[in-house]
Each structure stands twice: as C-alpha cells, then as structure tokens.
Amino acid sequence: MPLGIIALFVLPALLLFGIFLLYPLLAALSYSLFEWKGTSRGDFIGFANFVTLATDLPYREAIPRAFLHNALFFAGMILLQNTVGLFFAYQLHKRPRIRRFFQTLYAMPYLVSPLVIGYLWTLLLSPSFGPINALLKRIGLESLALPWLGDPNLALGIVILIAVWQWIGFPVLLYGAALGGLPEETTQAASIDGASNWQAFRYVTLPLLLPAVGTVSVLTFIFSMEVFPLVYAIGGSTGSPAGATDVMALLFYRVSFQSGTPNALGVSSAVAAVLFLVIFGTAMIATRALRSAERRLS
Amino acid sequence: MSASTLDERRIDRMHRRNRARARLGNGTVHAVLWVYAAIAIVPLIVMVLNSFRTSKDLFSDPLGLPLSPTVQGYVKAWTDASFATYFFNSLFVTVTAVALSTAVSVLAAYALARWKFRGASLLESLFISGLMIPIMLAMLPMF
Numbered sequence: 001m002p003l004g005i006i007a008l009f010v011l012p013a014l015l016l017f018g019i020f021l022l023y024p025l026l027a028a029l030s031y032s033l034f035e036w037k038g039t040s041r042g043d044f045i046g047f048a049n050f051v052t053l054a055t056d057l058p059y060r061e062a063i064p065r066a067f068l069h070n071a072l073f074f075a076g077m078i079l080l081q082n083t084v085g086l087f088f089a090y091q092l093h094k095r096p097r098i099r100r101f102f103q104t105l106y107a108m109p110y111l112v113s114p115l116v117i118g119y120l121w122t123l124l125l126s127p128s129f130g131p132i133n134a135l136l137k138r139i140g141l142e143s144l145a146l147p148w149l150g151d152p153n154l155a156l157g158i159v160i161l162i163a164v165w166q167w168i169g170f171p172v173l174l175y176g177a178a179l180g181g182l183p184e185e186t187t188q189a190a191s192i193d194g195a196s197n198w199q200a201f202r203y204v205t206l207p208l209l210l211p212a213v214g215t216v217s218v219l220t221f222i223f224s225m226e227v228f229p230l231v232y233a234i235g236g237s238t239g240s241p242a243g244a245t246d247v248m249a250l251l252f253y254r255v256s257f258q259s260g261t262p263n264a265l266g267v268s269s270a271v272a273a274v275l276f277l278v279i280f281g282t283a284m285i286a287t288r289a290l291r292s293a294e295r296r297l298s
Numbered sequence: 299m300s301a302s303t304l305d306e307r308r309i310d311r312m313h314r315r316n317r318a319r320a321r322l323g324n325g326t327v328h329a330v331l332w333v334y335a336a337i338a339i340v341p342l343i344v345m346v347l348n349s350f351r352t353s354k355d356l357f358s359d360p361l362g363l364p365l366s367p368t369v370q371g372y373v374k375a376w377t378d379a380s381f382a383t384y385f386f387n388s389l390f391v392t393v394t395a396v397a398l399s400t401a402v403s404v405l406a407a408y409a410l411a412r413w414k415f416r417g418a419s420l421l422e423s424l425f426i427s428g429l430m431i432p433i434m435l436a437m438l439p440m441f
Contacts, residue, residue, distance in 0.1 A: 012406070013405065088334070092331075131344060197316070197319075
C-alpha cells in the first residue's frame with residue numbers, strides 16, 4: 001500500500017491527536033518548570049515547583065492524602081466492580097435469553113453523567129429529606145440511618161460504592177464480549193470430565209479471560225486516578241467532610257482555580273505532571289507485566 | 299460382565315450431584331440478578347418520579363409518590379436556569395465530537411489494522427497512550 005494512501009488515512013487522527021492532546025500535554029509539562037505571575041509567564045525555575053509540592057505546607061500533607069484516597073478508590077473499584085461485574089457477565093453469558101434485558105438495566109446508570117449521579121446521590125442520602133434514611137426509619141432500622149456523606153469515615157466508602165454502582169456496566173459489557181469470544185469446547189470438555197460449574201469456571205474460563213481482566217484493571221486504574229466529576233458533585237472542591245474525599249483531581253482543581261496564589265499555574269502544572277507520571281509509569285509497567293503473564297500462560 | 303463399570307457409575311453419580319447443585323445455585327443467582335437490577339434502576343426511577351413533585355412535597359414526605367404531579371420543576375429549569383442554552387450546547391458538542399472522532403478514528407483504525415507499514419505499532423501505542431493522559435493536563439494550557 002503506497003505510503004501516500006496510508007498517510008492520508010492516518011493523518012487526520014494524528015493531527016487532532018497532536019493539536020488537542022500532545023501539544024497541550026507538552027505545554028503543560030513545560031509550564032511546571034516556570035514561575036507564573038497570574039497568566040503571564042515568569043522566569044525559568046527548573047524543578048522548584050515540584051520542590052514546593054514536597055515541602056510547602058498545604059501540599060506536603062494534601063498530596064499524599066489525596067493519592068491515598070485515589071489508591072483506596074482503585075482498590076475498591078477492583079475488589080467490587082471487577083468481581084461483581086465478572087460474576088454478572090458470567091451468569092448472563094449462561095442465560096442468553098434474558099441477557100440483553102439485564103445488560104441494559106445494569107448499564108443504565110452508566111448513561112447518566114457522573115456529575116448528575118453524584119448530585120442525585122447527595123439528595124438520596126441526605127439525612128433530612130433523603131428517601132434512603134426515610135426508608136430505613138420506616139422499617140425500623142433507625143440505628144442504620146447515619147449521616148452517610150457527612151461522616152469523614154464513611155464518606156469515601158460511600159463514594160466508592162456510588163462509583164461502582166454507576167460504572168458496573170463497563171465490566172459487565174466488556175467481560176460479556178470477552179466471554180462471547182471464548183471457545184465453548186473447552187468448558188464442555190471440562191464438564192464431561194466431571195467438573196462442577198465452579199471448577200469449570202475457575203480452571204478453564206478464568207485463565208482464558210486473563211487478557212480481558214488485565215485490560216479492565218488497567219483502565220480502572222487510569223480512571224481511578226483521574227476521577228473528578230463524581231467526587232466534585234458529592235464533596236465539593238475541598239473533599240467535603242474535612243477532606244475525606246479529596247482526590248488528586250480535586251486537588252488540582254483547587255490549586256489552579258481557587259488557591260489565589262500568583263504561581264497557581266506553575267504549582268498546578270506540577271501537580272498535573274506528577275499525576276501524569278504516576279499514571280503513565282504504572283500503566284506502562286502493568287501492561288508490560290500483563291503481556292508477559294499472558295505469554296507465559298498461553 | 300455388567301454393562302456399566304464401577305467407574306461409569308461413579309461418574310454418573312457425580313454428574314447427578316453436580317446438576318442438583320447447579321439447579322439450587324441457579325435459583326439463587328436468578329434472585330441476585332433481579333435484586334441488583336432493582337438496585338441499579340430504582341434510584342433513577344426515584345429521580346424521575348421526584349422531578350414531578352414540588353420541593354415542599356419532597357421535604358415533607360421523602361418517600362411519597364407524585365400523587366398530584368406537577369411540571370413546575372421542568373418549567374423553572376427551562377426558564378430560570380436557562381436550561382435550553384445548556385441543553386443545546388451539550389447537544390452540539392456531543393454531535394460534533396462523535397461525528398468528528400468517529401470519522402477520524404475509523405480512517406486511522408482501518409489503516410492500522412489492515413495494512414502493515416513501518417511505524418504501525420508505534421502509532422498504535424501512541425494513540426493508546428493518549429488514553430492515559432489525565433484530561434486536566436490537556437485543558438490547562440487553554441487557560
């Protein structure tokens with residue numbers, strides 16, 4: 001295929017990608033190396049912005065805490081969304097007649113904007129006029145009618161549950177597609193040899209699904225590190241109950257738009273750069289590890 | 299010589315036990331599927347039902363149904379909160395973005411998938427690494 005034709009096909013995507021993704025990325029990374037006065041660029045100060053992040057007070061405590069919350073978010077998503085999603089996908093795979101109906105229902109929250117979902121759940125969980133606490137009181141479980149989003153210990157867990165509720169459609173659909181691509185002969189052979197359902201799943205289906213599990217995990221990691229609209233709607237830009245739901249993206253938003261220091265652009269670019277390096281580095285390592293694990297298994 | 303050997307009878311018993319276990323598990327799984335379907339859809343239904351009630355109504359009885367439905371909320375959203383502007387903006391952004399990105403991606407994906415050329419895998423990993431870039435990094439320079 002002549003190079004000119006290939007270029008014609010690939011060039012539009014490459015152009016959009018370059019203008020709207022690559023250039024801003026490189027520009028933002030470069031911003032973190034300068035000192036800013038409002039929106040006019042000052043002097044080149046090297047890594048001083050990053051040093052500020054590590055030593056100056058609000059950042060020194062807020063950044064590790066936000067990263068911790070991101071990590072907890074990721075752990076919660078993997079433990080709940082992946083496992084429950086895989087369970088649903090597998091069970092629906094075995095019931096082809098009702099599969100479409102349930103997939104649609106499970107994916108419905110996925111269609112609504114996370115900002116709206118966050119706001120909806122703050123209304124639902126409101127201790128004064130929310131239906132959930134009202135329902136718990138009505139059936140007598142008054143002791144369980146806690147201020148769900150007001151308690152710093154509960155808030156992050158609730159946010160994770162809401163996120164799982166919204167995005168469970170993603171693994172259900174993805175694993176459903178992956179399960180549809182598996183050959184049926186292997187599971188049939190296993191059941192002829194006397195394997196129970198659980199044994200067939202664990203020793204035959206699951207190893208074949210490992211590439212899909214890996215992909216979903218990497219995407220969940222990237223998503224958990226960048227989660228913003230849901231947390232912003234639930235906790236506001238400060239991670240409302242005393243910073244208990246503060247995540248890196250909220251931190252970035254606060255620093256760049258609400259901190260009021262003249263060097264806001266420099267420090268927030270540094271925050272974004274740190275976040276990018278963490279995401280990119282971990283995703284690269286994880287993808288490489290997954291590829292070699294796949295090669296070993298096949 | 300009997301027709302079925304000891305081994306065949308053992309395997310037959312195992313099959314029957316597995317099938318009985320599977321039937322019990324099947325009912326439970328069905329129940330779980332329905333329960334989660336309810337969990338997935340009920341908050342959204344509550345949201346829609348509540349949109350037809352007034353704020354006073356919501357404060358006084360959170361669990362009630364819209365017995366005297368009102369479209370007051372929708373009217374206020376359209377007029378006071380300039381929902382029309384937001385809605386049409388969103389519509390415009392969505393349609394344009396989907397059209398443009400689909401057109402561009404289909405071309406590039408076809409080239410990458412069907413033709414072998416020298417920079418193919420490099421280009422592919424370049425595009426995929428775009429997924430890993432946090433959106434905020436990309437938006438900052440626009441300010």
